[in-house]
Amino acid sequence: MSVSMRLQLLQLLHVQMLTSVTSTTPGGCWEQHPLLFVRIWYIIKYMSKIIFKINDPDQEKVYTESLKGSVDFFNSHRIVTTWPQKDVDKEYDTEAYMVFKSRIEEEWKQKENKFLNKIETLFNLKFDEPFEVYISNYGVGGCYNSPRKITINKQLPYNHVSNIKHEIIHLLIEPFIKEYNIDFNRKESIVEAILGVLESQD
Numbered sequence: 001m002s003v004s005m006r007l008q009l010l011q012l013l014h015v016q017m018l019t020s021v022t023s024t025t026p027g028g029c030w031e032q033h034p035l036l037f038v039r040i041w042y043i044i045k046y047m048s049k050i051i052f053k054i055n056d057p058d059q060e061k062v063y064t065e066s067l068k069g070s071v072d073f074f075n076s077h078r079i080v081t082t083w084p085q086k087d088v089d090k091e092y093d094t095e096a097y098m099v100f101k102s103r104i105e106e107e108w109k110q111k112e113n114k115f116l117n118k119i120e121t122l123f124n125l126k127f128d129e130p131f132e133v134y135i136s137n138y139g140v141g142g143c144y145n146s147p148r149k150i151t152i153n154k155q156l157p158y159n160h161v162s163n164i165k166h167e168i169i170h171l172l173i174e175p176f177i178k179e180y181n182i183d184f185n186r187k188e189s190i191v192e193a194i195l196g197v198l199e200s201q202d
Contacts, residue, residue, distance in 0.1 A: 049116045050164075051130045052105055054097045055137075055151075060088045063151065064138045074140065077184065082138050082155045091137070100154040101135055104161075111161045115168075118198045123172055131171070133164055144170045162195070169194050 055063060064084060067074075074081050084091055120126055134151045142152045142163035150167040152160050169191045177187050 049127050049130050050108065050133060052101050052133045052135065054101055054135050057089050057092045059134070060092065060136060060138060063136055064088070067139050079140055080156060081140050082153060084138060097135055097154070104135070107161050108164065113199070115165050115198060118201060119168065119172070122198065131168055142167045146171060146174055165195055166191055
């Protein structure tokens with residue numbers, strides 16, 4: 001989230017606070033819309049660190065094409081995948097993507113459990129730029145591309161919030177993985193170990 005957008009949200013919050021004071025309705029704006037403050041606060045604090053986006057048909061074509069070279073790897077590691085049945089353009093359902101996006105945004109808000117704050121503490125860093133989570137209908141359950149791109153498959157019945165956390169950890173440890181040439185299975189074990197520790201902390 002840019003500085004200007006943060007300022008706009010803060011200005012909106014300020015206007016609503018003034019409205020609550022001057023409103024002739026008992027209790028003012030906050031009583032009429034009790035979730036307004038919570039939602040604005042959440043956007044300012046957390047949504048600046050993660051942004052959900054929808055793959056358009058062209059992006060879906062590029063994405064699936066990029067994965068075709070890894071089919072043998074997926075099969076050998078028993079990684080579940082989904083692929084276009086016929087034509088991406090004909091299969092593409094904008095409403096289904098939008099419904100999923102709304103749902104995962106809400107799930108992330110409910111189940112994030114201060115994960116981003118914890119991981120900033122663990123790695124002694126601050127996220128200056130947001131992670132971008134792209135929603136696809138194809139490919140693996142979740143994958144990552146440096147520096148901050150994650151793709152999740154809305155078609156697979158996984159815990160997508162956990163998948164996103166998993167992929168964020170991948171992004172953060174990728175330099176270490178590459179430097180020491182750590183294999184796939186060990187890499188996954190490291191990620192799951194870190195995630196398990198973070199999830200166990202209230």
